[in-house]
Amino acid sequence: MTTKTYRQALHDTLRAEMLRDDSVFLMGEEIGVFEGSYKITAGLLKEFGEKRVRDTPIAEEGFAGVAIGAAMLGLRPVVEMMTINFSMLALDQIVNHAAKIYGMFGGQASVPLVIRTPGGGGQQLGATHSQNIELFYAFVPGMKVVAPSTPADAKALLLAAIRDNDPVLFLENLALYNTKGEVPDEDVPAEIGRAAITRPGRDLTLIGYSRMAHVAAEVAADLAEAEGLDIEVIDLRSLRPLDRGTVIESVKRTHAAVILEDDWLTYGIGAEVAASISDGAFDSLDAPVRRVAMAEVPLPYSKPLETAALPSREDAITAIRQTLRAVGRRTIPAGVTQP
Amino acid sequence: MPSQARQQRPTEPSKPTKPTKPTTPTQPIKQTEPADRDDQLRAFYRDMVLVRRFEERAARAYTEALIGGYCHLNLGEEAAVVGLMSALKPTDYLFTNYREHGYAIMRGIDPSRVMAELYGRVDGVSKGWGGSMHMFDVSHRLLGGYGIVGGQLPIATGAALAIDYRGGDEIVMCTLGDGTTAIGAFHESLNIAALWNLPIVYVIVNNGLGMGMTVAKSSAEPNLYKRGAAYRMESARVDGMDPLAVYEAAEKAIAVARGGRPYLLEVVTERLKGHSVVDPAKYRSAEEVERLKSEDPVQHLAEKLLANGVFDEPGLAKVEEEVAAVVTNAAAYAAKSPHPEVGTLFDYTYATAVPNDSRRLPGEPLFEPEPYPATPETAAPVTGASA
Numbered sequence: 203m204t205t206k207t208y209r210q211a212l213h214d215t216l217r218a219e220m221l222r223d224d225s226v227f228l229m230g231e232e233i234g235v236f237e238g239s240y241k242i243t244a245g246l247l248k249e250f251g252e253k254r255v256r257d258t259p260i261a262e263e264g265f266a267g268v269a270i271g272a273a274m275l276g277l278r279p280v281v282e283m284m285t286i287n288f289s290m291l292a293l294d295q296i297v298n299h300a301a302k303i304y305g306m307f308g309g310q311a312s313v314p315l316v317i318r319t320p321g322g323g324g325q326q327l328g329a330t331h332s333q334n335i336e337l338f339y340a341f342v343p344g345m346k347v348v349a350p351s352t353p354a355d356a357k358a359l360l361l362a363a364i365r366d367n368d369p370v371l372f373l374e375n376l377a378l379y380n381t382k383g384e385v386p387d388e389d390v391p392a393e394i395g396r397a398a399i400t401r402p403g404r405d406l407t408l409i410g411y412s413r414m415a416h417v418a419a420e421v422a423a424d425l426a427e428a429e430g431l432d433i434e435v436i437d438l439r440s441l442r443p444l445d446r447g448t449v450i451e452s453v454k455r456t457h458a459a460v461i462l463e464d465d466w467l468t469y470g471i472g473a474e475v476a477a478s479i480s481d482g483a484f485d486s487l488d489a490p491v492r493r494v495a496m497a498e499v500p501l502p503y504s505k506p507l508e509t510a511a512l513p514s515r516e517d518a519i520t521a522i523r524q525t526l527r528a529v530g531r532r533t534i535p536a537g538v539t540q541p
Numbered sequence: 542m543p544s545q546a547r548q549q550r551p552t553e554p555s556k557p558t559k560p561t562k563p564t565t566p567t568q569p570i571k572q573t574e575p576a577d578r579d580d581q582l583r584a585f586y587r588d589m590v591l592v593r594r595f596e597e598r599a600a601r602a603y604t605e606a607l608i609g610g611y612c613h614l615n616l617g618e619e620a621a622v623v624g625l626m627s628a629l630k631p632t633d634y635l636f637t638n639y640r641e642h643g644y645a646i647m648r649g650i651d652p653s654r655v656m657a658e659l660y661g662r663v664d665g666v667s668k669g670w671g672g673s674m675h676m677f678d679v680s681h682r683l684l685g686g687y688g689i690v691g692g693q694l695p696i697a698t699g700a701a702l703a704i705d706y707r708g709g710d711e712i713v714m715c716t717l718g719d720g721t722t723a724i725g726a727f728h729e730s731l732n733i734a735a736l737w738n739l740p741i742v743y744v745i746v747n748n749g750l751g752m753g754m755t756v757a758k759s760s761a762e763p764n765l766y767k768r769g770a771a772y773r774m775e776s777a778r779v780d781g782m783d784p785l786a787v788y789e790a791a792e793k794a795i796a797v798a799r800g801g802r803p804y805l806l807e808v809v810t811e812r813l814k815g816h817s818v819v820d821p822a823k824y825r826s827a828e829e830v831e832r833l834k835s836e837d838p839v840q841h842l843a844e845k846l847l848a849n850g851v852f853d854e855p856g857l858a859k860v861e862e863e864v865a866a867v868v869t870n871a872a873a874y875a876a877k878s879p880h881p882e883v884g885t886l887f888d889y890t891y892a893t894a895v896p897n898d899s900r901r902l903p904g905e906p907l908f909e910p911e912p913y914p915a916t917p918e919t920a921a922p923v924t925g926a927s928a
Contacts (some may be wrong), residue, residue: 227706253706259736264729267695268702271636274684275703294726298689299696305889307677307685308668312892343890343899367892395895443897446907482908 209379211353212242215360227254230282239284266292270300273315283319300369301344312367320374329500334465339371340441347441349373351415353383358392375413397445403434406458411438414462421518450482457488458529460521467495489528492521579851585784589619589839590864592643598868603818608659612673615643617813620838624787636697637716639674639688648681653874662878669881691721694730701739712798713741720751734803735772742794742804748812753824766807781810782838811836
């Protein structure tokens with residue numbers, strides 16, 4: 203184990219995979235000479251050269267498609283979209299092509315492509331640079347979408363994404379790049395399509411992904427310490443396929459669920475998770491499934507407005523308290539241990 | 542041979558962009574002996590007749606509801622299709638659009654398997670998953686068949702990148718329609734190909750119309766081959782009704798690509814019928830309809846070959862007879878091939894299997910509801926209970 207940042211884990215994994223496999227190469231805007239907007243690819247151009255670290259023109263649709271074609275011929279391109287907002291310029295290539303080619307041509311060619319891209323707000327970047335539109339890709343059969351929340355998962359899921367033969371949208375988050383954690387030294391890919399119970403508990407199931415899985419873990423730890431609450435935390439990790447089973451089995455044990463998400467509530471990822479709980483654990487629920495999501499506005503630049511619009515730890519704690527109250531279970535004051 | 546109207550459609554006479562460069566489309570890069578040339582013309586003619594009769598058979602099958610979806614035919618583009626495909630090596634790659642039946646056949650794919658794909662059957666080139674617009678065959682290096690206008694452009698460019706990455710000597714040919722030159726991906730792809738010196742030939746098959754939109758109304762530079770200049774890409778225009786001219790222009794373009802530079806070739810041709818089988822093309826003027834009657838490349842070549850003594854009437858009849866057998870056989874094969882089994886519906890969502898991949902049919906629940914605890918009262922059937 204080595205302690206490193208989420209950013210460093212991504213960088214080191216990219217480098218290790220490029221050393222392991224000649225067919226892995228990187229493409230994107232400003233990833234080479236400039237070393238990446240968020241410096242994930244720092245030093246890689248110098249080490250691997252222009253053939254394998256390719257600075258592209260500002261042409262998202264173009265280089266996404268170029269990566270698809272290269273992948274069809276057996277290379278393993280890892281594309282960096284500077285932010286997920288810009289990936290919408292490549293929507294035709296990703297949705298109409300990357301996700302379709304394997305099925306539409308009867309399984310004759312696969313597209314082993316990774317698109318790395320950060321989402322998230324909170325940096326005062328304004329409405330067009332702060333979105334969480336991973337849902338667009340998670341909606342589409344043929345795509346795989348993963349969303350690591352820790353440095354260890356950043357490594358394990360990136361290994362899995364690069365070695366997978368399908369197009370994978372790899373969701374990063376601006377607020378996570380500097381977070382630190384223990385990262386295994388050995389290369390063990392995660393299994394795409396599996397959620398993780400990152401904290402077992404009996405009182406309530408708290409579900410998140412990406413930044414909000416990080417928030418969920420913090421909130422659960424704080425409430426355990428302060429109030430003796432025993433909250434189970436699930437990090438979805440994979441948005442397509444979605445691991446409904448892990449969520450439902452958890453809710454069958456805890457009888458209550460709160461979902462934390464950075465995207466918009468209406469039609470969001472949380473809506474799908476809540477519907478799945480209704481499908482699979484209807485009889486087990488003691489309270490309505492609660493969702494904590496971003497306010498439904500184009501995110502403002504103004505700091506107080508931006509802060510108000512984004513889901514916070516306090517929003518999560520309020521939702522947890524209200525849900526437990528609806529269950530009929532009182533939250534226990536600090537210092538009192540549960541019987 | 543080409544009519545005045547088609548010659549005049551471009552606003553300037555055909556000429557290469559860089560007159561000082563070695564060859565023009567009218568100067569073949571390899572000398573062909575007359576006997577070889579005659580054989581080649583006979584082969585071209587046979588292939589053009591095959592494309593023509595295949596497409597006519599497809600149109601018939603469509604009206605008989607044996608083919609579904611959209612169905613775009615190569616009628617009028619036979620010389621372009623045959624000339625272009627004849628210039629490719631078997632190891633080269635082809636990416637094309639949704640008007641591609643003829644290209645698939647000319648890549649060497651059995652016409653029966655192309656027809657079976659139109660019928661949506663398991664023996665189709667794409668196993669019935671693609672249909673008319675999405676033909677694909679790895680072994681013949683036809684990498685699609687793309688239904689979204691211009692979707693193939695960045696992808697083909699990426700295939701050329703993969704060739705270059707590995708130091709291979711194959712090239713990519715990427716065909717597109719005239720209307721496609723208006724999309725952003727056209728610019729993005731040509732720019733990247735030229736920046737990175739990729740081995741690709743972009744071929745604009747200019748049949749003069751999008752669906753009903755003319756080139757003059759959709760492109761501010763109607764001399765489409767001139768777009769190459771924006772990328773310092775060598776480009777040329779050729780008469781797409783003459784298979785030999787197309788073949789020679791394609792050979793030249795391919796040689797440039799094999800040398801590591803992209804090339805833009807504009808092939809000026811005609812679409813004799815509507816945009817798709819169901820389009821009566823009412824937007825065409827009476828004069829235009831009249832003009833098209835004398836714009837049949839198959840007919841023109843037949844007349845030329847008869848005049849030159851390359852074919853006699855019985856020779857032409859024999860070609861028709863052979864082709865008719867192939868096409869009839871293709872339709873019979875397609876009709877006999879089974880539909881895909883419903884049980885195969887989830888076979889091609891992912892190449893790498895992963896847990897929790899949904900395999901739910903529309904009427905199936907995500908989870909079986911847990912039965913209400915069975916008691917003597919609730920165990921009784923809800924409906925049809927008798928006293």
